Amino acid sequence: MxxxxxxxxxxxxxxxxxxxxxxxxxxxxxxxxxxxxxxxxxxxxxxxxxxxxxxxxxxxxxxxxxxxxxxFKKTGKGENPVLTDYLSSFEAAVESNKDLEAMLGKNxxxxxxxxxxxxxxxxxxxxxxxxxxxxxxxxxxxxILTRILAPPLCIRPSVVSDLKSGTNEDDVTMKLTEIIFLNDVIQKHRATGAKMQMIVEDWDFLQLQVALLYNSETSGIPLHMQPKKYTRGFVQRLKGKQGRFRGNLSGKRVDFSGRTVISPDPNMGIDQVAVPIHVAKVMTYPEKVNDANIELMRKLIVNGCDVHPGANFIQQRHTKIKRFLRYGNREKIAKELKTGDTVERHMMDGDIVLFNRQPSLHKLSIQAFFAKVKPHRTFRFNECCCNPFNADFDGDEMNLHLPQTEEAKAEAITLMGSKANIVTPRNGEPLIAAIQDFITGMYITVKCVLSYHANKTPKWLLIQWSLF
Known part of the structure; x- marks a missing residue:
């Protein structure tokens, strides 16, 4: 332009x-x-x-x-007069150096x-x-970049190597070292009057190293300039499934969450999930002590970490120091409990939890349920709730999150509660509904009840009724 x-x-x-x-x-x-x-x-x-x-x-x-x-782009079939004048200016140079003649054709x-x-x-x-x-x-x-920002050490940490003495430096550190080294080489070559060809080659190599610092998958690198080992540039750190956005920000490992295999349990309500005691002992909720719950909190502190329902930590109101309840005199700590202290208690019946199955493809893939602490090692919930999660019980695993504030709990059950999402917002169809064997069982039950009231109960229906 x-x-x-x-x-x-x-x-x-x-x-x-x-x-x-x-x-x-x-x-x-x-x-x-x-x-x-x-x-x-x-x-x-x-x-x-x-x-x-x-x-x-x-x-x-x-x-x-x-x-x-x-x-000088060619115009029509005739010669371009401007190009002819330009080429004629090189006549004297061509006479003394015949190699230039081949180069002039390219112009x-x-x-x-x-x-x-x-x-x-x-x-x-x-x-x-x-x-x-x-x-x-x-x-x-x-x-045009004339300076490169060197990122801080937390972006490119050194790793202490067990195999060899010293440290393994990060890819970015290595690239920055190469760039500084090439810069010095070019300055030395200029100072010592090296051939122009050498300086140009160094310069091209420097540009390539800068390009590789940003994007290590740059294509079209000549064979003699190919990097010896693969490195991760800034682009590679950000893009793709393992990158910063998808791998570390959108989907990340979080605290106060559990994961295990799921099982069906028709005895659970459609807003309940059975949580194993093993999970309930580890996932805690920070309960503020008040006049209404101080006696319960004392009992939980005495129970400690290993007995459910118990508590894992206590944080005193003034000192803000967390105390681990596996050790120390728990009876004494319980007696000294005051209003305003925070007790990190085990998950208990009635706690609001978020239940999620990956891949979370729509809003209903993560919903709020009431926890019900039960023995055994799987999360169990009513089969009616399988549809929104697209879950089946052939080895599927699901995630459980325990919200950490009263506001989060209230928001979760109001907006994400399974009873608030029985109908899909997409087209008004019911998502949480009776399926397969439920329908058969219901049909037999209704038929039994009607027959019984009509005093026409056939023998086979009585047998079915007793089995049901």
Missing amino acids: ICKSCSRVLLPTDIRKSFLESFKRPMTYLQRKSAKKKVWEKCKKVSVCPYCSATNGMVKKCGLLKIIHDQ QAVLNPLLVKRLFESISNEDIPLLLMNSSVAHPKDL
């Missing part, structure tokens, strides 16, 4: 004015995008700069990190980063709106 000689936007004065007028109005993102495309299409057609009369051609990518400017100028930076710096503030940029906030020269 800009002239490769004077850095002005390649638009004639009249078109330029009309564009500047239209760009003064506020635009949405899509409007800005289409406006930029219009400017680009107009500039593409201009081959001679209206301001300095320099010839401009196509700019294209060549190889991995090279950008070339095809200045493509390489736009190296320094040249591009110089061009971007020369772009005037009047032209920046035509590039759909805001001159008060940014300038095209900011697009």
Whole structure:
């Protein structure tokens, strides 16, 4: 979009004015995008700069990190007079060095980063709106990196190696070390007057190392510059299933949660889940001590960690120090309990828990239930509730979360309670409903009751009734 000689936007004065007028109005993102495309299409057609009369051609990518400017594009069948004049200026040089003759046919100028930076710096503030940029906030020269931020040590921690003495440094640290080393090599070569070819090779290698720091899966690297071992760049740390967003932020390991196999239990209500005692002893709720519950809390403290219902920790109101109740004199601690202290008690019957089966594909894949502490080692719930979770009992596992505040509990049971989500919000169909053997059992029960009242109870129905 800009002239490769004077850095002005390649638009004639009249078109330029009309564009500047239209760009003064506020635009949405899509409007800005289409406006930029219009400017680009107009500039593409201009081959001679209206301001300095320099010839401009196509700019294209060549190889991995090279950008070339095809200045003299051929027009029609005849010779381009500007190109002829340009080539004739090299006659004296070709006479003394015949190797240059083969190179002249290509006549493509390489736009190296320094040249591009110089061009971007020369772009005037009047032209920046035509590039759909805001001159008060940014300038095209900011697009060229001249410095690299070194991230803090917590981003690239060292790992102490057991096998060999010393430490294993993080991939980012290694890349930054290579970049600093190559920078020094280039400075030494310049100071000692090394061949230009060597400096250019070092420079290309430096650019590649910077590219690999950001994205280690950069494609099109020449064979002689291929990295010896795979490293993880910043892009790799963020993207994909194991990346920062999907792996560590959207789905992460959390406290106050349990996971085990699920089983059916038709004796559970549709808003109940049976929790094994093993889980209930580990998952705790911070109960604030008040006049109404102080006696119960004392009993729980005396029971301690190993007896359910019990408590694992106590936090005194003033000291804020947590005490583990497996050790120490629990009777004494229970006597000293005061209003305002916090007791981390075991999960008990009636606690509100969040029940979830992965993959959580819709809102109803995670719902709130009332806990019912039972023996054995599986989570058990009513088969009517299988549909929203898409659960079956062939070895499926489910997650249980225990909300840690009264507000969270109230919110969970009101918005996410299974009784508040019997009907799907998608189309009004019932999701929690009787299925399969329930229907048969219900049919037989109803038929038995009707027959009994009509005093026409057949023998086979009486047998069925007694079995049911």
